[in-house]
Amino acid sequence: MKFKAMAGTQLIKPRIREILSKELPPGLVEKLPKHWVQIGDVLILPLRPELELYKSRIAEVYAEVLGVKTVLRKGRIGGEFRETNYEVLYGSDTVTIHVENGVKYKLDAAKIMFSPANVKERLRMAKVAKPGEVVVDMFAGIGHLSLPMAVHRKAKVIAIEKSPYTFKFLVENIELNGVQDRMTAYNIDNREFLGEEIADRVLMGYVVRTHEFIPKALQIAKDGAIIHYHNTVPERLMSREPFNTFERTARKHGYETEKLNELVIKRYAPGVWHVVVDVRVFKK
Ligand SMILES: C[S@@+](CC[C@H](N)C(=O)[O-])C[C@H]1O[C@@H](n2cnc3c(N)ncnc32)[C@H](O)[C@@H]1O
Secondary structure (H helix, E strand, C coil): CHHHHHHHHHHHHHHHHHHHHCCCCCCCHHHCCCCCEEECCEEEECCCHHHHHHHHHHHHHHHHHHCCCEEEECCCCECCCCECCCEEEECCCCEEEEEECCEEEEEECCCECCCHHHHHHHHHHHHHCCCCCEEEECCCCCCCCCHHHHHHHCCEEEEECCCHHHHHHHHHHHHHCCCCCCEEEECCCHHHCCCCCCEEEEEECCCCCHHHHHHHHHHHEEEEEEEEEEEEEEHHHCCCCCHHHHHHHHHHCCEEEEEEEEEEEEEEECCEEEEEEEEEEEEC
16 A cells, blocks of 8 residues: 555656646756645645746646646745735635644635644644643644644643634634534634633744744743743754743743753744744743
């Protein structure tokens, strides 16, 4: 079975090349994408500018050979809601259900990020939570990190998501995974969340500006809670960041910290890394 799947992958790429080498000008076949991301039955294809004129036909061939309904062009992720806004190259339906580690994630792959590079963190979260503990996910998205905790560890999750569009999928995913009894969602800015000292664990799965939300995370955390603090860090600061900023802010707000773990998630930009630190916090 394993051999068959690998052999299949080997055969697919020559087939794409075979079809397109008859249609593209000489030299362009070598520029076709060799790697892509598949989310459910939607393909996200990085396409070089030289292929612009032929993008629709290229997408059509990839869709047919790889058996997907829609092909998107990989682009930038940005803004407060970390939206993707990927161009649709083939097909029209960009909503799909992606299954990973037994968790169903429904999302609009053209608008909402679902990073393959974050898979290790999603798997890790499925293991760290304890049954019955209260987890507050301050940047829930579609439930990327907290659905695995509710599904696999029976954690009680409060998921906060500010974007109304992403929130719609978060709510659907709670139902799709049958965890309505232990997962609640709020469509608010997490700074408006009123809970104080309620969480055994706080998820801060955000980048670039996560430090601005540390005081709120401390307010939500119980004495002795664990905070999973993500942020982006320039390489030259990685020996001390992002923990130092967290520690300094926590101290200012009357908390001691204990660093439990630190992991690099992925390269975010040239010379900048996405890092997560697990920190236990204690009230002074
Ligand atoms: C980059 S996504 C990450 C999702 C998930 N935490 C992960 O790490 O895979 C961050 C999410 O946080 C949401 N968000 C941004 N600012 C927020 C805020 N102040 N309150 C609640 N949600 C927010 C965005 O809309 C987006 O869906």
